[in-house]
Amino acid sequence: MKKMLSVLLIAALCLSVVAGCGKTNGENQDVTVDSEDESASGNTAQEVQEPTNIIIWYETQEAIAQELQKELDKLAPEIIVSVERKDKLTEALKLVGNDPSSAPDMYFFAHDKIGIYAEMGILSPITNFIPASTFDDFIPMTVDAATYKEQIYQLPIYFESLLFMYNKELMQEVPTTTDELLLYMEANTIDGNYGFVEQHSTAYFSVGWIHAYDGFIINDKAQPGLDRQETKDAIKYHKQFVNYMPIDGDYNTMTTLFKEGRAHSTIGGPWLIPDLVENGIDIGIAPMPIVNATSKAISPFAGIQGICVLKEAENKKEAVTKVLEQLSKPDIGINLAKTIGSAPVNNKCYDDDAVKNNEIVMTLKEASATAVPMPNVPEMDVMWAITENLLSSVNKGDKDPVIASDEAQKKALEQIEAMK
């Protein structure tokens, strides 16, 4: 025991030495955090002689963060941007939002949280830094998404939505309407193989069907729409499709089925594509089927990813402005489209050949005409769980859609009340 203890202690000592080197790096980071405030006030006095440090948090794929870092490194040496990973970003911002020593200057995330943070008072409108005319070239839907209570809080960079994907080997004729799709599913769902699969009981996916019926989960006036006739009709109609899908409508099950060729088609995001290609699936992309009853296509949510600025960064106005200007150029959009196949929000990006030839990006661009951005009102936060409970109880529990929707609406109103 003594021997082991001494071994452990020696090991710990050696590691602490190594750690010592590591810690100095960490300390340097802390030092830069402090010098931010100093150089910020020094900024106005001496024209950007001391480099300003900007910290941007992200929680997304490393590839995206790397592109951002590359793009913003162009601003060196006057402005040094460090793009840092922060897990549980949304929770962390709630915690440190107004604390200059722990909060970042900006963060990169989807647009749906800006309502909450705006109400909390930790965001600074983007228009404080760059003129509204910057957005003239942007796809209008994305600017709408970035706007809350008439203020623009986010600089959109790219958006994502869902696509109808099918296995070219298994599906020869792609259904153009949902009735056709249902018939296809009836004919082809046997023996563990499925004509079509999707994450049927998640809000994000089924909302596409609800929108096709002109229903909605919550509108921009923060009124939930779960008990509207349109929503009920959509859920009732959708249930027929669920009968031909596995009951476990979760991401892993659905993608594995499609990956292994046991599902002929699916609705999924562009992030799936690299994985599918690796598995040798001959992927085809088609426009969303149109719902016969309403002649509208399935219109899923769109998520717009972009940069928001925290209020505390207002004392680094020049640096922040430069960062935002750099990111509103088409470059970042084009690079991201090339690396991860995302659809840029800047119309100018679509002049680039690489972007024009990317089938996925162009399909997304077309979809942007009908896609509905996720609601960014704070009240949306409580709707996710309620909607999913509603969908689960109808799709998996066989509850009557009308009764379930009415109950869900009541719960939604209660919880929105409880938020105040």
Next chain:
Amino acid sequence: MSRRTKLKVKLGLLNLFFVVACSLCLIPILYTLSVSLSGTNNILSGSFSFIPKTFTLDNYKAVLFNEPYLLWLKNTLILVSATVTLSLAVAIPAAYAFSRFRFIGRKTILYILILLNAFPSILSMFAIYRILMPIKLVNSYLGLILIYVGTMAIFGLWNMKGYFDTIPIEIEEAGKIDGANDFQLVTKLILPLAKPSIIVTAVMIIIFVWNEYIFAVTFMTGAQKYTLAAGLYALQATQYTRNWPVFSAASLLTAIPILIIFLMIQRNMVSGLTAGGVKG
């Protein structure tokens, strides 16, 4: 003759029982192992078999060399050693006090300490942040260590007090007669006797810190500072690009050091947890 065979049969059955029990216990682990050794990125597969079709050690290589696993390991070891040392340094005197002395509030405090565990601590984040922020310890190891020590202090105190209770007071009285002062009493007499309990408490603290990710992720920024548990969380957080085999490999690599420590400590854990062989 019959007695010996009876014993042999009994032991044989016993061993069989444990082999079965251990296998049952290990099924999810073996599954993870299999996924971690497979070459295709599938946690689920229609054609699953325990022996993966495409056997590869690439995932382990990826974890050890591509991901900052070693860095995380180093961070975790630092946190663990510091937390264990500080926790024991704080809990042993307290346990001694509660065990040996009778003072006002003793029973009440002991009871309250247990009741404190009834609090659903989901919201504690804010309160702890309020404490760490003014002393600028939010994004630092020291802050985490303080949190961990506070959390483990109750358990350490109770555990060791229970053990101290079983050490007869006669030993200390004999020591006092021999002229030892309080400090010598504790270090030369009590601690060696309490060794098993200290080791067990230390092991429990190690496991807690090793696996703790909520505080680590909330209060640390930057992948450089992550512990193993936090790093694992980051690995699986990006759901859509999750690389299952790598994640499984990382999970197993996280568990192995603990098991090694545990195996090595086995001998010293005899009668570790509570009362112990201090006879006559």
Next chain:
Amino acid sequence: MKKRGYKKFIPYIYSLPGLIFIGLMIVFPILYTGYISLTNMNVYHWFDFHIIGFQNYKKALFVLDTGFLAAFGRTIVWTAVNMMLQMIIAFLIASLLNVEGLKLKGVYKTILMFPWAMPGYISILLWRMGMFNTEFGLLNNWLNRLGFSDVHWLNSDHIAFGSSVVVNLWLALPFMIMIIDGALQSIDKTYYESATIEGAGYFVQVRQITLPLLKPIIAPAVIITMFTTFKQFDIIYLLTQQQGSKTGADIHTVITYTYEKAFVTNNYGYSSAISIIIFMILIIFSLAIRGGKKGGDVDE
């Protein structure tokens, strides 16, 4: 005379560092939560909140609706079932581990500790994806091979409850086994020897010697485990309620229920009030049980 005065303070001095830590990290959050519960801290008043008295508690009482009562009842069943199974199985395994002549004891113990060595949420994820998954999970895989049809492990209330109990046991047994194992070893063997001489059989020995001697030793650990089981959030949530992959089963416990009803509203004043209420309920509960058990064997 001075010495005696000073001696009175020794225990307080010794325990001070420990109590300070506990005070900061455990007691303060409780007090702070209590303070917040009296304010109107929510999305609209995140940093500029002020005290509003007991309004949050009034609101919280509405959460204590039928859903809450159902969840509360279920949580009690959950705790009782888990504790009973844990104690019985752990005692069984620990006793068997301590049989004379078991050479591989160390190996067995180490393997049985495995579930403990990984972060909990990872194990739960693996259970959910790898074992319980309806299409591809290991369990259904085997069932299919044996000719049975798929079981929906997480979709219907009762089966989901059972599955969660299994996962909880898998995660919690190592701790219990260790505790009871240590406690068993501390019992003087001579008691058993004299009992055998007097002709007492195995079960009598267990009842008269082992259990009474075990009780005071393992009591603190058992109580802490009971609270932990009651507060268990991860298992139920990650298995059945996680946003984006709800399974349709409603096996809410008190804490998952309040999470979904209250914590997601980002209304911290309100959520704090509910936390305090749950805390109070638990304390009253444990006081009641302790009173019933006659004799505080806990703090000897």
